Amino acid sequence: MKKFTSFKNYINYSVIGLITVVCVILSLSGVLKASTAILLEEIAIKIMLAVSLSLVVGFLGELSLGHAGFMCVGAYLGGKVAAILAAPLGNGILTLVAALAVGGICAGVCGFLIGLPALRLKGDYLAITTLAFGEIVRTIFLNTSEESFGGPIGLATPRFNKEWFYVICFVMVLITLFVIQNLIRSKHGRAIKAIRDNEIAARATGINVTRYKLIGFILSAVFAGLAGVLYSYTKFNVSSQIFDYNYSIEILVIVVLGGMGNINGSIVSAVFVTFLNRELANILTGNLAVLKDIIYAVILIAIVIYRNAPALKGFREKYNIKQLFSKKKAAQESSEEAVKEEN
Amino acid sequence: MAEVKKIYADDGREIVLKADHLCIQFGGLKAVDNVNLEIKKGELYGLIGPNGAGKTTVFNLLTGVYKPTLGRFYLCGEDLTGKTPAEMNKKGIARTFQNIRLFNNLTVIENVMVGLANQIPCNLVQSVFRLPRHKKSEKEYYERALELLKVFNLDEYKDYLAANLPYGKQRKLEIARAMATNPKLLLLDEPAAGMNPNETQELMDVISFIRKEFDITILLIEHDMRLVGGICEKLTVLNFGTELAVGETSEVLNNPEVIKAYIGE
């Protein structure tokens, strides 16, 4: 039993590690297509974004609509560092590490700044604040001068060695998972979830709510910033138009689709959505391309209503997927019902 | 750092909670007006009064949810006036809530483990990098939480989500969580509200038991007179935010003023 749970704790690392190794073997033997390598990069970046957003939305219970803003900060500042250092240091690992450090730290500082309002604001107000933050960041980068960050033209960044950059992306995914997952599965994670469930009780139980909210926002922003740096490395040009409100929403869709507070769910849905995005982009061309957005919107609404509507509570308990697959759980549920009847 | 000077009553027992002239005003309304409390170590003290008398507001003052407009209070001689709720808890005041506030999506044992978090140190870096300290502390949280659950007869439900517990057990879990923070003073806000007579009796037994077992001082708000008369040693009666009567339980419950406030003329 104990062994089984500890295996379960590492299953996502193992699967991602295995996939990476398989891909490396495939690319060494020349089977892996360049387009697949690009898709893998995209998937890795989306996983990082989804897992980091999940920390704030799923575990801390605050809605952030500015996740693309943090990514934007990382992409621009990391990309700028890379562009500056590429000449003296070479476009190698050293430059990448420097870019990641700068991008991550700057995004983290922004996370701290957004975390400050989060201490006083809740729910809708905080959501709109994060949204406003994302738009402010984008507007600022859009209006920079050409020499600094490219302004409306965008920032030119060095494209990393194409063939195996996805390996670095997946290593970053593993680091993201390591930090966020270990955080969640510790007393600190319990404190964060306790704040989500009942802030007043959390305070009364001695939890330093200020500290944990800031930790949540900062970490989430740092990893979004790192994802942004990786993004800048996969492109020749970083344009602030990409990091708009709709991009934040797309990440939110991934998190909601994967189930709030479910990291593995976020990973699977990040893979699924990114893959689907590409496939649909091939099938749905021209005016039909927007069908994809319509599908996402409908899925988002349907899932949230299905999972949260008070009227559907009985239905959800009856047709619980987990329950259908695990007899043990079912037995537990029935004993719970027995307890309820007893009282 | 303010000087901590323990206060003792005339009979030589330590005074755990001393509140002097607590007042709070919301707009023009004086919700609590000049309330004084003196609770000795190990005492089970009752705070009663009709609806809207300001009982829960007193709790909110003592746990830092509100800051008193006037007056100060001391826990074991230390002035805690104006501290935040989390600081109050760390100093040794734990509470339960009138409308149950559990961490609904955590399991029963996790709820208690959250309460233990400040007892055993383990910082963020130690947790994220899974240093030995983390493993050791997690094991200790689990074991100590399980012990506490056993005291409250909740150990068999340890893996249930708190939201799925029946009402009476949720109330008990809330007390267990408060106890996990190792308080000097436990504040119980209507612990028997909504319980049937059997559950109330069971709760009274648990309260008496933890009081002896953990050598703790308890201040409780209650409407159930049977429970108050059965276990409280001393009472303060509030009415419209002011003290109506203070004294031994039997005395106070026979006080004509108190009967008038409760039943009317």
Place this chain on the structure above:
Amino acid sequence: MEFLTTFVNGLSLGGIYAMIALGYTMVYGIAKMLNFAHGDIIMVGGYTILLFLFVNPIVAIIAAMVFCMILGIVVEKVAYKPLRGASPLAVLITAIGVSYLLQSLAQMIFGSAPKYIVIADLGILKIGSLSIGYNTIITLVCSILVMVALSLFVKFSKTGRAMVAVSEDKGAAQLMGINVNRIIMITFAIGSALAALASVFFLLKAPTMTPTFGSLPGIKAFTAAVIGGIGSIPGAMIGGILLGVIECFAQAVPAISPYTDAIEFSILIILLLVKPSGLLGKVRREKV
């Protein structure tokens, strides 16, 4: 003189914001939710006008208002009503989903390229060196009329007073025999009709419409509602006008005009931090 022109333009833009902000604030007061899709109703209104413009501008405007009212009610019934009593986070995400859906649908039907929708060419009024578009004046007058009418409606009509009651205490209102579902429906209908009207004035100002047109004015109008104090009807009006004037003056200064949006959003963030209850809002604290 330029100052006066900017000021009048600001007042007029503020009138439009106020009209949209009223929708936010009424829905927030009564359904206790931030209707994220409210801005997109403006866009739907604009496209509806496009469809009916061939008949007659007045018919098109009325059609847009009616269609938006129906849309508002349908959205409330389908997406928001099932979630009444669920967590605020769920409701907010659904509202975002609705917004996303409306934008995508519009894009599918009308394409993402801007559509030119000329309701009427009204010309410019010139008094000395002062030149103001007639559309600005009409907007200003209409928005004042709408606000006065709405205030009277809320204050004196039976339905209006029921709305106030529901926003104060839903449970108590229900016990007093008020049909809360009906009141919420009416609120959404009125808010959506006002959004459609706002689209008319936007089109008079600049005759283009895109599927994402609504989000920016939507967020700005929300800012206006917050400035005034969310839930407060006079607050939404004051906030809207204030924001409109600020926007026009920011745009008039070349050095800061690219950052106009950023300035407005910064105002929002600072205001939420310093005075989240706004100018006229009530402080609500969670009862412990």
